[in-house]
Amino acid sequence: MTVHCLASGSSGNSLLVVSEAGALLVDAGIGVRTLKRWCGERGVALESLCGVLVTHEHGDHSVGAVPLAVKYKVPIVATAGTLAALQRSDKRDFPTQALSPGSETALGAFGIRALLTTHDAAEPCGFRVETSSTALVYATDTGSITPDVRSACCGASLLVIEANHDIHRLRFGPYPESLKSRILARTGHLSNNAAADLVLGHSLEHGPASVWFSHLSEVNNTPGIVKAYWKRRWQEAGCAASPAAVEIAQRDSPSLVWRAGAQAVQKSLF
Ligand SMILES: [Zn+2]
Ligand SMILES: [Zn+2]
DSSP states (O other): OEEEEEEOSTTOOEEEEEETTEEEEEOOOSOHHHHHHHHHHTTOOGGGOSOEEOSOSSHHHHTTHHHHHHHHOOOEEEOHHHHHHHHHHOOSOOOEEEOOTTOEEEETTEEEEEEEOOOSSSSOEEEEEEOSSOEEEEEOSOSSOOHHHHHHTTTOSEEEEEOOBOHHHHHTSSSOHHHHHHHHSTTSOOBHHHHHHHHHHHHHHHOOOEEEEEOOOTTTOOHHHHHHHHHHHHHHTTOSSOSSEEEEOOSSSOOOEEEHHHHHHHHHHO
């Protein structure tokens, strides 16, 4: 499995997941023309995708999904609530595959599990995507870490986890109070603290995984803050070096690439 981060943040989110037997997108919050170019540059034609997984209907996760599904006859895989919200805003016919949080389905060569998340959308979810040999967990736009997300991380080699804001920076920053409350709510976005809690717990219990902290706020976070915070948390846990390969997904352009084989090497070196 190879995973490409195409974009991650409030102006667009999408992961391209490629295996020997097929490819899919997780979120499509980018215009179709750009998706076509970015996927094409990575050897994947949009018409060859086996599906587009959509976490929720907010535009930064879904703006390209329906146009892509209509034009290329690629199914959108999402919860019934998300599919209904997408169908309300675009009346065109497109192929769909509904999935309830906690349930699993096969999509081409991939196994897909929808994970309950808590966010101010119709029926949001995260995803665990697996092949016969590896798995990734994608959890973004969630105000809390649910048991679904936590248990899905077990055995996963790549965790793509929202680290939206530094709580102090958000509290004392320029946002209006109502927006601060929304972000901090259980149905808001995940803080650096909560993201680090999840990754730390996973690392100590299950050993190293690759981690991409994602969906960073442009105003209330920076890659430097996330890295420094993670490093501090890890050292406080009594360990000298980070056990996981921790990286930060960029907002507006393709950035990180993860390959299953490379991860296996990294794991054996630890
Ligand atoms: Zn978002
Ligand atoms: Zn959202």
